[in-house]
Amino acid sequence: xxxxxxxxxxxxxxxxxxxxxxxxxxxxxxxxxxxxxxxxxxxxxxxxxxxxxxxxxxxxxxxxxxxxxxxxxxxxxxxxxxxxxxxxxxxxxxxxxxxxxxxxxxxxxxxxxxxxxxxxxxxxxxxxxxxxxxxxxxxxxxxxxxxxxxxxxxxxxxxxxxxxxxxxxxxxxxxxxxxxxxxxxxxxxxxxxxxxxxxxxxxxxxxxxxxxxxxxxxxxxxxxxxxxxxxxxxxxxxxxxxxxxxxxxxxxxxxxxxxxxxxxxxxxxxxxxxxxxxxxxxxxxxxxxxxxxxxxxxxxxxxxxxxxxxxxxxxxxxxxxxxxxxxxxxxxxxxxxxxxxxxxxxxxxxxxxxxxxxxxxxxxxxxxxxxxxxxxxxxxxxxxxxxxxxxxxxxxxxxxxxxxxxxxxxxx
Amino acid sequence: xxxxxxxxxxxxxxxxxxxxxxxxxxxxxxxxxxxxxxxxxxxxxxxxxxxxxxxxxxxxxxxxxxxxxxxxxxxxxxxxxxxxxxxxxxxxxxxxxxxxxxxxxxxxxxxxxxxxxxxxxxxxxxxxxxxxxxxxxxxxxxxxxxxxxxxxxxxxxxxxxxxxxxxxxxxxxxxxxxxxxxxxxxxxxxxxxxxxxxxxxxxxxxxxxxxxxxxxxxxxxxxxxxxxxxxxxxxxxxxxxxxxxxxxxxxxxxxxxxxxxxxxxxxxxxxxxxxxxxxxxxxxxxxxxxxxxxxxxxxxxxxxxxxxxxxxxxxxxxxxxxxxxxxxxxxxxxxxxxxxxxxxxxxxxxxxxxxxxxxxxxxxxxxxxxxxxxxxxxxxxxxxxxxxxxxxxxxxxxxxxxxxxxx
Numbered sequence: 001x002x003x004x005x006x007x008x009x010x011x012x013x014x015x016x017x018x019x020x021x022x023x024x025x026x027x028x029x030x031x032x033x034x035x036x037x038x039x040x041x042x043x044x045x046x047x048x049x050x051x052x053x054x055x056x057x058x059x060x061x062x063x064x065x066x067x068x069x070x071x072x073x074x075x076x077x078x079x080x081x082x083x084x085x086x087x088x089x090x091x092x093x094x095x096x097x098x099x100x101x102x103x104x105x106x107x108x109x110x111x112x113x114x115x116x117x118x119x120x121x122x123x124x125x126x127x128x129x130x131x132x133x134x135x136x137x138x139x140x141x142x143x144x145x146x147x148x149x150x151x152x153x154x155x156x157x158x159x160x161x162x163x164x165x166x167x168x169x170x171x172x173x174x175x176x177x178x179x180x181x182x183x184x185x186x187x188x189x190x191x192x193x194x195x196x197x198x199x200x201x202x203x204x205x206x207x208x209x210x211x212x213x214x215x216x217x218x219x220x221x222x223x224x225x226x227x228x229x230x231x232x233x234x235x236x237x238x239x240x241x242x243x244x245x246x247x248x249x250x251x252x253x254x255x256x257x258x259x260x261x262x263x264x265x266x267x268x269x270x271x272x273x274x275x276x277x278x279x280x281x282x283x284x285x286x287x288x289x290x291x292x293x294x295x296x297x298x299x300x301x302x303x304x305x306x307x308x309x310x311x312x313x314x315x316x317x318x319x320x321x322x323x324x325x326x327x328x329x330x331x332x333x334x335x336x337x338x339x340x341x342x343x344x345x346x347x348x349x350x351x352x353x354x355x356x357x358x359x360x361x362x363x364x365x366x367x368x369x370x371x372x373x374x375x376x377x378x379x380x381x382x383x384x385x386x387x388x389x390x391x392x393x394x395x396x397x398x399x400x401x402x403x404x405x406x407x408x409x410x411x412x
Numbered sequence: 413x414x415x416x417x418x419x420x421x422x423x424x425x426x427x428x429x430x431x432x433x434x435x436x437x438x439x440x441x442x443x444x445x446x447x448x449x450x451x452x453x454x455x456x457x458x459x460x461x462x463x464x465x466x467x468x469x470x471x472x473x474x475x476x477x478x479x480x481x482x483x484x485x486x487x488x489x490x491x492x493x494x495x496x497x498x499x500x501x502x503x504x505x506x507x508x509x510x511x512x513x514x515x516x517x518x519x520x521x522x523x524x525x526x527x528x529x530x531x532x533x534x535x536x537x538x539x540x541x542x543x544x545x546x547x548x549x550x551x552x553x554x555x556x557x558x559x560x561x562x563x564x565x566x567x568x569x570x571x572x573x574x575x576x577x578x579x580x581x582x583x584x585x586x587x588x589x590x591x592x593x594x595x596x597x598x599x600x601x602x603x604x605x606x607x608x609x610x611x612x613x614x615x616x617x618x619x620x621x622x623x624x625x626x627x628x629x630x631x632x633x634x635x636x637x638x639x640x641x642x643x644x645x646x647x648x649x650x651x652x653x654x655x656x657x658x659x660x661x662x663x664x665x666x667x668x669x670x671x672x673x674x675x676x677x678x679x680x681x682x683x684x685x686x687x688x689x690x691x692x693x694x695x696x697x698x699x700x701x702x703x704x705x706x707x708x709x710x711x712x713x714x715x716x717x718x719x720x721x722x723x724x725x726x727x728x729x730x731x732x733x734x735x736x737x738x739x740x741x742x743x744x745x746x747x748x749x750x751x752x753x754x755x756x757x758x759x760x761x762x763x764x765x766x767x768x769x770x771x772x773x774x775x776x777x778x779x780x781x782x783x784x785x786x787x788x789x790x791x792x793x794x795x796x797x798x799x800x801x802x803x804x805x806x807x808x809x810x811x812x813x814x815x816x817x818x819x
Contacts, residue, residue, distance in 0.1 A: 016699055024692035031685050070522075101523060103516050108587050109483065112516040112525025156481065170523070197525070260767030267761040267768075275682065278444030279689055285437035286693030293430060293700050353677055357670040 003314075007321035014294070018326060021290045025330025025384060026337065028283040032276055032380035033338030037370040038350060039272055043265050046364050047226055047254065053189045054198075055257045056093070056126045056220035057229035060085075060236065063248040065217060066256065071100055071172055071210070076247060078216035084239050085221070090232065093125025093222035098206040098215070102169025102177065104149075104199060106157040113153065113197050115169065117206020126220040129187050129200065136161035136185035139202045146202070147181035150195035151188040159183055167199075171210045179209060190360070229253055280384055284391040291323060291395040302399065303407030316396045323392040330388075331381045338380070342370050416721065420728040427701065434697045435737040438790070441690040442741025445786050447748045449679050450776035451756065456672045457777045459770045462603055463665040465541045467529070467611070469508070469633035470642050472664060473649065474657045478630060484513045484585045487628030490653065492535065495632055498652045502645055503637035506539040508532060511619040512630040515582035517562070517612060519570035526566070526612050528582060530619025531555070539635050541602055542613055549574045549598035555616040559597030563608025567599050574599060580612070584623040592622050603771040667769075683786045690790070691797040698730055698798045702805035709805055710813030719806040726802035727795065734794040738787055752776050 011018045051057055059066075060081070062073035075081065078096045086094050098117035103110055120139040124130040129148075130138040139148055147165055149157075159165060161183050169177040181201060189195055206212065221236070223229040236251050255262040295302075302315060349367035356366040370376075424431045464470060473495070478486040492507040511530030516523055529542075533552040537543035546561060560578065562570075572578060574596055581591040594614060602608045620626065636645055642660045649658045662669045702709070709722060755773035758765055765772050 017696060020692055020696045020699070024689060024696075027692065028689055103523070103581065105589075109481075110516070110581075110583060110589065111514060112523065158481075259763040263761045263764030264767050267758070267764045275448055278440070278448065279686060281444070282437055282441045282686060282689045282693075285433060285440060286689070286696065289430065289433045289437065289693050290696055292433065293696075296427075296429075297700075297704075352674055354670060354673040357667060358674055 003318055003321055007318055007325055010294075010318070011322050011325050017290060017294070021287060021326050022330045022333060024283050024286045025327060025388060026334035028279050029331060029334025029380045029384050030338040030341065031279065032384065033335065033372075033376050034341050034345075034370070035272065035276070036380060037342045037372060037376035038345075038368060039268065040373065040376060041370045042364065042368050043268075045368060046261060046265070049190075049364060050258055050261050051222075051226070051254050052128045053191055053194060054127050054129065055254060056222045057226065057254050058221040058223070058232060058236065059252050059257055060219040060221070060240070061217065061250055061252060063250045066250070066252055069099060069101075069217070071170065071217075074172065074212065074215035074217060074247070075219065075249060076213075076215050076245070078219060079214060081240070081243065082219055084243070085219070085236055088232065088235055088239075090223055090228050091221060092224055093122070094219070095119050095122040095126045096203065096216040096219045097123075098203060098210060098212050099217040100169050100177075100206070100210055102167055104153075104157070104181075105166040105168075106159040106163065109157045111153065111156060111197075113199050115167065115206070116198060116200045117203040117210070117212075118200050119203045123200075126222045129189055132187045132189055133185045134188045136183070138185050138187075139200060141202060141204060143182075143184065143202075145179065145181050145205055146184040148185040148187055148200045149183055150198045151186050152192060152196040153198070154183070154186045156196070161186060165199075167209075169210070172213075172215075173211055175211070177209050226254060276380075276383070280387050283384065284387045287323075287326075287388050288391040288394065290326075291319070291392050292398075294322075295319070295395045295398055299407045300409075302402055303404050303409070306402060306404035306407060312400045312402055315402070316399045319396050319399055320392065323389065327385055327388045331385055334384075335377055335381060339372050339377075342372050342376070346370050346372075416725050416728055420725050420732055423701070423705075423725075424729050424732055430697055430701070431733060434693055434733055435740065437693045438690050438734060438737025438794075439741035439744060441686045442738055442786065442790060443744040443748065445683050445686050446742060446745030446783060447752075447776070448682075449782045449786070450745070450749055450778055451752075451774060452675055452679065453779045453782065454755075454774045454776040455770055456668070456675055457779075458774060459671065460661075460665070460668045462769075462771055463668050464635070464661050466602075466607060467510075467540045467542075467633065468661045468664055469506075469539055469635045470639060470661050471634050471636075471645050471649065472659055472661075473632040473653065474630070474659075476655070476657050479657060479659075482513060482630070483587070484511075484583060484623045484625060484628075484630070485587060487511075487585060487625055487630055488656065489627055489629070490632060490656070492632060492634075495634060495649070499634075499645055499648060502641050502648070504645075505635045505637050506535055506537075507632060507634040508535040508539050509616060509629045510631050510633060511616055511623065511625060511628075513582055513623065515580050515612075517566070517570065518579045518581065519572040519576065521572075522570050524566065524569060524609070527610055528580060528619065529611055529613050530616040531613055532616050533557070539633060541607070542600060542611075545600040545602060546598040547601040549596070551598055552613065552615055556618065557597070557615040558594070558618060559614070560594035561598040561600055561613040562596055563611065564599050564601055565605045565608035566612070567596075569609065572596065580614075580622075582623070585625050585628065590622060590624075604769065605766055606769075679782060680785060680789075683782075683789050684793075687786075687790050687793045691793055694730065694733065694794055695797045695801060697733070698726065698801040699804070701729075702726060702801045705805070706808055706813045709808050710810045713808070713810040714814060723802050723806040726805050727798065730795060730798035730802070731791070734791055738790055742783070742787070749776055749778060 065073045100115040102115050104113050120141055163183050165181045165183050167179050167181055171177045233251055240249050346369050349369050351367045359366050475486040475488045492509050495507050496504055513528050515528040517526045532555045576596050577593050579591055579593050584590045646658055755775040759772045
């Protein structure tokens with residue numbers, strides 16, 4: 001094993017150059033790892049925030065309801081379906097909802113809103129709203145015609161708990177729904193959109209008012225995390241099939257329920273890689289430079305070795321090993337420092353200065369705690385490593401075509 | 413001094429391949445930084461333009477309580493000609509009077525919450541998107557036109573069509589509920605679906621009679637020829653109308669400005685990262701080239717060249733590499749900028765652009781400050797990092813270095 005030994009010695013013949021090259025590789029990996037793990041963690045936070053407020057990981061709806069929420073598009077005998085789905089393992093929460101749109105009026109103001117008929121006993125399993133009541137109490141089944149409304153809506157309606165709220169809407173059969181609710185609680189979910197336009201009443205009241213006959217518009221499922229949710233899609237579809245229902249139902253995951261979130265993540269990832277690629281290309285140039293230099297410099301030496309009868313292939317291999325050593329050391333050091341930085345911000349949290357407002361609007365916590373993960377180790381190392389190896393190809397190619405006589409004279 | 417320039421210039425071309433690769437790395441770094449920043453800026457500045465076009469304008473005037481509670485009750489009576497007159501010292505492009513209240517719109521089959529906006533169609537032309545946004549049917553003729561214009565997406569939601577009647581339900585200036593039927597005369601297109609869902613337009617005088625406002629309006633929106641004069645316009649207006657609430661677009665749309673600030677921070681960090689990466693390559697090259705020329709430096713010093721001048725020669729060499737790379741990178745960035753001047757189509761990410769609130773086409777924007785920051789950072793960091801090789805070269809001992817025994 002003379003080759004590795006030679007290679008190792010060669011890279012330390014000019015320690016400054018080696019340190020600089022390793023530094024360039026390590027620096028880029030460190031930067032990539034930090035940004036990458038920050039991105040991944042931000043996506044996690046965004047998904048769990050958006051999913052947690054109201055949508056859940058999975059929803060079962062009538063086919064086409066998601067694009068076009070018509071009150072007639074109903075899941076009939078929803079309780080029946082719910083009971084069977086609850087049997088599945090890895091379901092953490094399950095609740096059904098009726099959804100209507102209507103006009104609510106206080107004494108002085110009227111607004112168009114979304115009316116959710118929720119099951120008070122299980123809504124908390126799929127939505128954070130029951131836990132985010134800042135004034136009054138959440139719904140329970142003992143009180144008739146109580147309503148819980150968003151904080152922005154309460155402000156716009158100039159209404160507080162205990163006050164009456166008139167509701168006008170259309171029932172399932174097209175008849176007019178008109179009733180007086182009592183505001184019993186006000187919630188603040190943090191999403192202005194939801195806080196401005198949501199009224200929750202109990203499913204029992206909703207069923208009666210909108211004449212749902214036990215039907216629902218959505219069955220909401222929460223699982224442990226986004227990945228587990230994907231595994232639930234097939235068994236749920238199978239249960240629906242086995243029931244041989246008259247209406248067609250769709251099983252939607254969070255990506256379909258919140259297409260904007262999914263695409264925002266994709267877009268951010270693509271934009272991120274645009275930046276990362278430019279950094280990787282720059283580093284590759286610096287590596288190409290180093291190797292080209294080291295070939296040119298050693299023209300005479302290579303000439304001597306060639307005249308002694310060694311094959312150009314041997315030298316190309318030697319050069320490749322040298323490159324590999326440099327790259328591996330760079331990756332090692334980069335990951336080490338990268339992990340240290342990520343760990344540091346993982347414990348104190350990272351917040352971009354002035355970003356609170358933007359993050360809040362997009363439903364993100366203002367402080368992100370990045371974590372080292374397999375992904376955040378692998379992708380930076382892999383991409384930088386591969387492109388670094390590519391950038392050594394040209395110098396190696398040069399060595400393969402070396403002419404001993406010219407090389408001896410130092411002409412490469 | 414010129415001799416040093418000449419020497420330095422010749423020196424960097426003694427090993428053209430090495431210099432070219434270094435210049436290449438610098439210019440790619442600069443090019444990527446310039447291009448990516450112009451795309452990022454295009455996104456955020458585009459958002460600002462869209463916000464301004466989206467009925468906000470540069471400056472808005474409201475009754476004091478209106479912004480918290482946009483009801484017909486909070487109206488006022490200032491005519492646009494008076495505003496124009498008060499701002500005569502500034503160039504005003506357009507001033508519009510509007511009625512604007514939340515309402516519920518009902519078709520035969522569905523009902524949705526919308527913002528009812530009463531406009532003077534002619535004055536909106538140079539002010540907001542609705543001026544030429546109608547894609548189907550007709551625009552409103554004037555402020556007395558009895559028709560209504562709704563967004564394309566809203567038309568789909570309501571499952572209605574041109575020529576159909578819809579009913580608007582809202583509260584008038586006395587807070588009593590009023591309703592009136594309108595015929596859909598036009599359908600508008602907007603950059604964002606949320607805009608197409610949020611607004612319906614009727615003639616201003618029609619809205620005033622519907623809401624029992626008499627001559628009252630909800631807002632005045634105005635656009636200046638020069639967006640930089642916003643603060644001056646606000647100062648003047650606040651003096652003229654002390655009892656009114658007067659805001660600039662960046663107070664009304666704080667998110668746009670917040671995003672821009674986050675970008676400011678991110679871009680400068682990114683420039684720094686790119687330039688540090690580039691510098692690794694530059695230091696490497698300069699270290700090699702001084703090392704190679706050890707003997708030559710020894711000779712020069714033996715002939716009486718002062719170490720100080722040697723130091724400046726090597727520094728000038730680095731500076732030349734940096735400046736050539738910088739110019740090439742900027743040139744490439746400028747070319748790129750013109751290639752992309754039609755915009756980058758992000759319609760694949762339509763739902764994301766909806767969620768985050770930017771248009772589907774992003775047109776890169778050249779911001780001089782970014783360019784200057786990037787260039788200055790490159791030269792400063794580049795020079796600092798090459799000080800070491802230069803200093804090293806100037807410290808060679810003539811005797812040992814001539815003999816080639818090294819340092």
